[in-house]
Amino acid sequence: MIKEEKNTEPKSKDKKQTPIIEIKNLHKTFGEDNQILKGVNLTVNKGEDLVILGRSGSGKSVTIKCIVGLIEPDQGEIIVFDENVLDLSKDELNKMRVRIGFLFQSGALYDSMSVRENLAFTLRAHKRDLSEDEVENEVIEALESVGLGDAIDKMPSELSGGMRKRIGLARTLILKPEIILYDEPTTGLDTITSREISELILDIKHKQKTSSIIITHDMACAKMTADRIMVLKDGVIHAEGTYEELEKDEDEWVRSFFE
Template sequence: MEKESTTILPQASIEGKVPVIEIKGLFKTFGENNHVLKGVSLSLNKGEDLVILGRSGSGKSITIKCIVGLVLPDKGEIKVFSQNVLDLATHQLNEVRIRIGFLFQNSALYDSMTVKQNLAFTLKRHASNLTYQEVEKQIEEVLASVGLAEAINKMPSELSGGMRKRIALARTLILKPEIILYDEPTTGLDTITSREISELILEIKKKNKTSSIIITHDMACAKLTADRIMILKDGVIHAEGSYQELEASEDQWVRSFFL
């Protein structure tokens, strides 16, 4: 039976907001019985940082992978910039993808390439008309924006976990995305580095006017970055609100995230 979403708190006011992502009734099953998404509906407003919380296996990462077509849902509607991405031809979907940055949990850098080569490879794939000087300039600028200009000729193996995450962010930013999807941006990092990455997410939003969905288990990251929080449970959005509203929820399961 399809399970309906249960909202513990009233939906955060979105009056006057412009949604850049709208998801309605998203379902995804793996195999015969692994029903991961059971009718997820959510929206991301322009200029907003939306944090999605949930236990491991609750479908958080699957949800954002569906947005960019890395996973195909069984049922539902996904609108990005008012276009239903599930109905787009491949070339149309690629045009939408260029406007969306995706920060993978493991950073996903090419280990055989230097930092500079990683960034140049991404840039040239989508902007082949740039001159060598223009590519160099954009690489230098984006590395400076994440505080790692000195790492330009290093190999990924020479970088700490926090540095790899920053380089992965630089690679995302070099295409100047309007939306960024962060998949566990602070996982595996120490407390200080995690806070630095969370602060960098805020800086990126302020400087580049991005809209973001942040998947995380890190409550410090959620508290610092979230304009709004949604919590997934049993394949649906179970609760929604600000950090403070959810922390004070009468629902024990919701409050357990904040202990």
């Protein structure tokens, strides 16, 4: 378990590993004085699921959106696959994004497209040399990996919230990403469906050897999926450890997440 002061770098539990993601001194302010990130430092090792906790508005989602260039930070470094994201050209960034899956809170499906069309559209945008048969096979494989092969011809409006999350995840998986960023993957779902999504996150990690950052308020999801947890407070990493370590933390504010 590690406690962090502002603008200090969290200690790594495994010095021998080269992080697949490393964020150094990340700052982001919106408007004139809404400073969200004040020097975030974090690492994700290959094959690790890192959960980030924090109150609403603490900058959790901002942090992962900076990783894929959806938000541009004011200061800091974001090293992914040994490259600084902030130094990449637009083409280089797009190539990196293919290796990084991002699951949005809503699932972000195109409402005017069927499930098949949603997944095929993503695949064709990045792998234009595939034949129609190859696209179809990839779509079926991705849907079966999330247990929804029979939903291929449905429209998003016909799907439950949990199904939309699964289809969104299938669309992410179809590009075979090495890293997946989950933004509140169980928000708005009932307890049973939330558990199913958490189990799916673990299954994907083990079968596809992905590394992940999981943003969540769902402590059951955090307990099930996290190899390590970081807690954001006042724009910096305030505490780090396993679920069991942070559950017994001396800091009452940290413990409040686990009550």
